[in-house]
Amino acid sequence: MNMLTMLLKSLLHRSVTVRFPARPPVSQNYRGLVLLDPALCSGCSMCAFRCTSRAITFRATKTEYKWSYDPGQCTFCGRCAERCESHALSMEQACPPVYLASGGLKCSYTMQRNPPAPKPAAVLLPAAETLGANPAAGGTQ
Amino acid sequence: MNLWKRLMCYSRRHSPWLFHMNSGSCNGCDIELIASISPRYDAEQLGVCLQGSPRHADILCISGPVTRNSVQAIQTVYGQVCEPKVVVALGSCPASTNVFIDSRTIEGPLNKHIPVDVFVPGCPPRPDAILQGVAQAADILAQRRAKKPAAQEEQA
Amino acid sequence: MNLTNALARLLLFPGLLFAVPAAWFFLWTERKAVAVMQQRVGPPFMQPFFDFIKLMGKTVPRRSGSAGLLMKALPLIALASSAGAVGLLPVLPASGGFAGDLILLLALLEVPSMCMIAAGFASRSIFGEIGSAREAVMSISYNVVFLLAIVSIAASQHSFRLETLAQLPSSPLRWLGVLAILVCLPAKLHLNPFSVPNAEQEIYAGPFTEYAGHELAMWDLAHGLEWVASTGLVATLLAPHVQIWWLSAGSFVAISFAVVLLLSVVATWTARLNIDSTVRFYWRCTLVFAVLATSFALLLRLRS
Numbered sequence: 186m187n188m189l190t191m192l193l194k195s196l197l198h199r200s201v202t203v204r205f206p207a208r209p210p211v212s213q214n215y216r217g218l219v220l221l222d223p224a225l226c227s228g229c230s231m232c233a234f235r236c237t238s239r240a241i242t243f244r245a246t247k248t249e250y251k252w253s254y255d256p257g258q259c260t261f262c263g264r265c266a267e268r269c270e271s272h273a274l275s276m277e278q279a280c281p282p283v284y285l286a287s288g289g290l291k292c293s294y295t296m297q298r299n300p301p302a303p304k305p306a307a308v309l310l311p312a313a314e315t316l317g318a319n320p321a322a323g324g325t326q
Numbered sequence: 327m328n329l330w331k332r333l334m335c336y337s338r339r340h341s342p343w344l345f346h347m348n349s350g351s352c353n354g355c356d357i358e359l360i361a362s363i364s365p366r367y368d369a370e371q372l373g374v375c376l377q378g379s380p381r382h383a384d385i386l387c388i389s390g391p392v393t394r395n396s397v398q399a400i401q402t403v404y405g406q407v408c409e410p411k412v413v414v415a416l417g418s419c420p421a422s423t424n425v426f427i428d429s430r431t432i433e434g435p436l437n438k439h440i441p442v443d444v445f446v447p448g449c450p451p452r453p454d455a456i457l458q459g460v461a462q463a464a465d466i467l468a469q470r471r472a473k474k475p476a477a478q479e480e481q482a
Numbered sequence: 483m484n485l486t487n488a489l490a491r492l493l494l495f496p497g498l499l500f501a502v503p504a505a506w507f508f509l510w511t512e513r514k515a516v517a518v519m520q521q522r523v524g525p526p527f528m529q530p531f532f533d534f535i536k537l538m539g540k541t542v543p544r545r546s547g548s549a550g551l552l553m554k555a556l557p558l559i560a561l562a563s564s565a566g567a568v569g570l571l572p573v574l575p576a577s578g579g580f581a582g583d584l585i586l587l588l589a590l591l592e593v594p595s596m597c598m599i600a601a602g603f604a605s606r607s608i609f610g611e612i613g614s615a616r617e618a619v620m621s622i623s624y625n626v627v628f629l630l631a632i633v634s635i636a637a638s639q640h641s642f643r644l645e646t647l648a649q650l651p652s653s654p655l656r657w658l659g660v661l662a663i664l665v666c667l668p669a670k671l672h673l674n675p676f677s678v679p680n681a682e683q684e685i686y687a688g689p690f691t692e693y694a695g696h697e698l699a700m701w702d703l704a705h706g707l708e709w710v711a712s713t714g715l716v717a718t719l720l721a722p723h724v725q726i727w728w729l730s731a732g733s734f735v736a737i738s739f740a741v742v743l744l745l746s747v748v749a750t751w752t753a754r755l756n757i758d759s760t761v762r763f764y765w766r767c768t769l770v771f772a773v774l775a776t777s778f779a780l781l782l783r784l785r786s
Contacts, residue, residue: 188751189747189751192520192747192750192751193519195519195520196518196519200518200522201521202521202522204523
């Protein structure tokens with residue numbers, strides 16, 4: 186009888202349906218598409234190393250590196266963004282869109298490597314400091 | 327004739343019947359597909375009906391990276407769906423084999439075997455994303471015309 | 483009943499012109515009622531019509547041989563007989579009829595279910611075989627109660643004319659008969675808890691697994707007309723006897739609609755039983771009441 190009263194009561198309530206094309210909001214910390222900020226990327230390629238499904242590929246030369254991402258291959262685990270030290274990667278807080286052609290939504294960025302920092306000039310230390318350290322007695326650690 | 331064609335397009339858009347097939351999936355996408363016919367998302371508001379037989383359906387929803395054992399089944403069922411038909415790949419497994427890339431028992435993405443029209447990305451995709459994919463597939467179906475019966479496979 | 487009258491009843495009211503939209507309306511009502519009770523939105527109003535048109539536009543695989551011929555013919559036979567059954571219902575007062583048209587109505591109501599059984603076997607699909615076997619077993623179970631109830635009502639009135647049944651005095655026998663018919667209707671219309679032959683996902687689509695396109699559209703339409711005819715039979719027994727034609731037609735439609743809603747509530751409330759439980763239910767529980775109704779009718783005859 187419980188079931189019958191439940192069914193008849195729902196005749197009085199409105200439906201709980203989300204009417205198409207409206208969509209319910211995604212939860213907090215939802216893992217959607219991986220987004221790269223090219224300005225912050227340092228080219229360490231840890232994301233390509235950690236990627237579980239080879240969705241992120243990384244090609245590098247001496248002067249530039251290319252980061253590509255295929256959402257069709259992605260499993261949205263979040264391992265790449267979790268350990269990006271330069272915080273260049275983030276996961277979009279929205280559902281990935283539907284696409285019609287295979288390989289749609291693929292994206293890639295080509296970034297230039299920063300030129301290497303100039304080496305600092307050699308500095309001569311004053312003589313008093315080198316005498317202070319006595320290697321036979323263990324010296325300074 | 328024009329009126330009949332317009333009526334037929336409109337009817338196809340508003341009556342997409344699905345047949346779901348699992349080609350080796352972990353069942354995550356299957357669960358989300360069933361969730362999309364639950365009261366909160368209610369696929370029936372679009373006229374979607376999950377059918378029991380591929381002959382009754384217009385839209386073939388396939389989940390799973392295509393395992394070696396399921397290739398024959400996929401091709402048979404694709405042949406059994408009557409024209410006009412649309413294929414929807416649910417999740418990232420049929421789009422690209424996802425985490426099973428280079429596995430010995432996986433026969434590649436789905437579009438190696440049958441033509442795929444709509445890809446719904448996600449692992450698993452949310453039920454509302456699946457509904458968006460099905461609505462897109464219904465739009466494609468409305469524009470498609472049925473091929474001549476000579477090209478259709480004869481019943482065994 | 484002359485030819486023009488018969489044709490009008492078959493083609494206009496309550497024949498095809500009324501029955502086909504009524505069938506679609508009842509099919510929509512059932513789906514919408516189930517949806518509302520499950521707190522969903524459900525399909526839009528014209529959904530069964532769109533389904534029908536879409537199915538007409540699908541290509542059907544070529545089938546050869548006698549099986550192919552049977553598969554093409556069986557849906558048409560089912561459609562024709564259920565349309566004929568609807569046409570026989572005495573909706574309007576003094577619409578004529580002939581002695582024994584109740585027997586014809588019951589026979590025509592049986593034909594779609596027999597076509598369904600033949601369809602499963604003709605399609606040479608294993609799922610079709612299982613579905614047809616289940617439908618056959620269920621048919622011999624509920625038909626005993628169904629036919630006994632109706633025949634006992636008719637016998638108590640000394641007549642097998644539908645018109646006489648439409649003007650039944652209210653008696654316990656009439657209510658017993660209507661109750662027996664209502665208990666058999668879910669099985670006849672393949673609704674929960676007796677939706678055994680078309681157990682989706684369990685045996686694919688049962689007897690109709692191999693049907694496609696316009697054949698499937700015919701089966702769906704025949705099913706809808708079965709709805710109209712069966713609920714119309716209950717409405718015939720229950721409707722009050724009025725002479726004004728539009729009141730009579732209106733009360734017929736209203737009572738049929740109420741029966742559709744009742745069946746939808748029962749369908750949402752219960753789950754599908756398996757074939758053993760179904761057969762046991764009809765042969766053990768309901769048969770007692772059918773026997774009671776028959777004995778009551780015999781007693782009434784002996785007294786009158």
